[in-house]
Amino acid sequence: MKQLVIRAFGDADQLALVEAKSPTLATNEVRVKMHYAGVNPVDAKTRAGLGWGAAAIKDDLPWSPGLELMGTVLESGAEVSIHQAGDRVFGLLSGGCYSEEVVAPANALVAVPSSVNDEVAAGLALAGTTAWQGLTVHGNLAAGERVLISAAAGGVGHLAVQLAKDLGATVVALASPNNHEFLKELGADEVVDYHDRDQVRAIAPVDLLLDLVGGESGCQLLSVVKPGGRVITVPTITADEVIAAAKAAGLEARGMLKDNDTQQLAMLIKAVAEQRLTVKISQVYPLAQGAAAHRQIETGHTRGKLLLQGATD
Structure with missing residues (x-):
């Protein structure tokens, strides 16, 4: 699978698209085909070596950023009952969402209602x-x-x-x-x-x-x-x-630092499904153009959200 990684702290050119092995699936995890990953200011700050995000991963470079995932479940671990293959899910992780496939704890992800499209779900979490x-x-x-x-x-x-x-x-x-x-x-x-x-x-x-x-x-x-x-x-x-x-x-x-709360995610996606909350997606970049997405988010003048798109085949 293809994955975007930070090779070293620095400017957007430190993002590199590499070929990586998909992680082993634990019994409480699901493997998700990434449709979209959110691009957020914290991603760019971490890549630049700034803030709590950089401090947390400084010894783990190269490292794949991305805290916001939307995709389809490919397979579920033996102990997982809440998500099955084919389910559309979204959620917040501690990194690694800039990858064509992502392995995540099943209980970190929330189902996406059929009335909410992939891009909107990807920009919400x-x-x-x-x-x-x-x-x-x-x-x-x-x-x-x-x-x-x-x-x-x-x-x-x-x-x-x-x-x-x-x-x-x-x-x-x-x-x-x-x-x-x-x-x-x-x-x-x-x-x-x-x-x-x-x-x-x-x-x-x-x-x-x-x-x-x-x-x-x-x-x-x-x-x-x-x-x-x-x-x-x-x-x-x-x-x-x-x-x-x-x-x-x-x-x-x-x-403040946000807490990953799936009950709140469920409440928010319900508000979107009921058309009480609108998520503006400003631009979508292919995964390979992650550096361009980071340069845009660093301008500080993005209306709504930016996304990276995974493989479309």
Whole structure:
């Protein structure tokens, strides 16, 4: 099988397509033909040698990235009863999804309803769980509150806008002007150009800031959070900086790492099947063009999600 691996930490050219043996199947695992793998900022940061992801795999190079899988079960281990050959599944793994075949614990994967297409299911898992957990588990967002979401047109952001609206919040979305109509269609109540500092400063105070950019941007947005309000900052590399600034301003603040929760995945895919949640797929790249996908995600200007496609035969 073909697999995309990080040969060494560095730029996107460190991704190489190699021929690899499909892993042995344990009794509690399933072998999945990868239809699509999600491409996420954490993949590019890990490849570049940054953050928790790189620290975790620094001694395991070459290593295949990809945390987000959608595909069809090829075979099941002897103890597996929840998934059988031919089932369409998706889920979150700890890596290795940039491969034509992936072996995964059966209980890490969730069935894809027949009404949800492969691409949409592939783009949901990581961004959806990050958005949901950021708003609810960590952010404690309640109906009637105001929430400000930065990078609102991105993978996590565009799902967070919809989920926050569904929770009964007033949603203030921060994005470039070319994404404003897109975000209004998703339900954003207010859309603000993040380039315009006067517009940003004029935002009415919010109860919760879901900071998906971090760093200087995250720190600047603290001024529009209500006294005693809450800040959830997602980028781990700058989390300490944003949290320190928030606490100095009298705000509650914390970083987060998403938990892999199949109950939440089932809830999210059900919302998609019921057309209560839309997943925007911006572009699909063949597995061999993983470097181009990484370069695009690193621009920081991707609407919705990017995917890698496995073999189509």
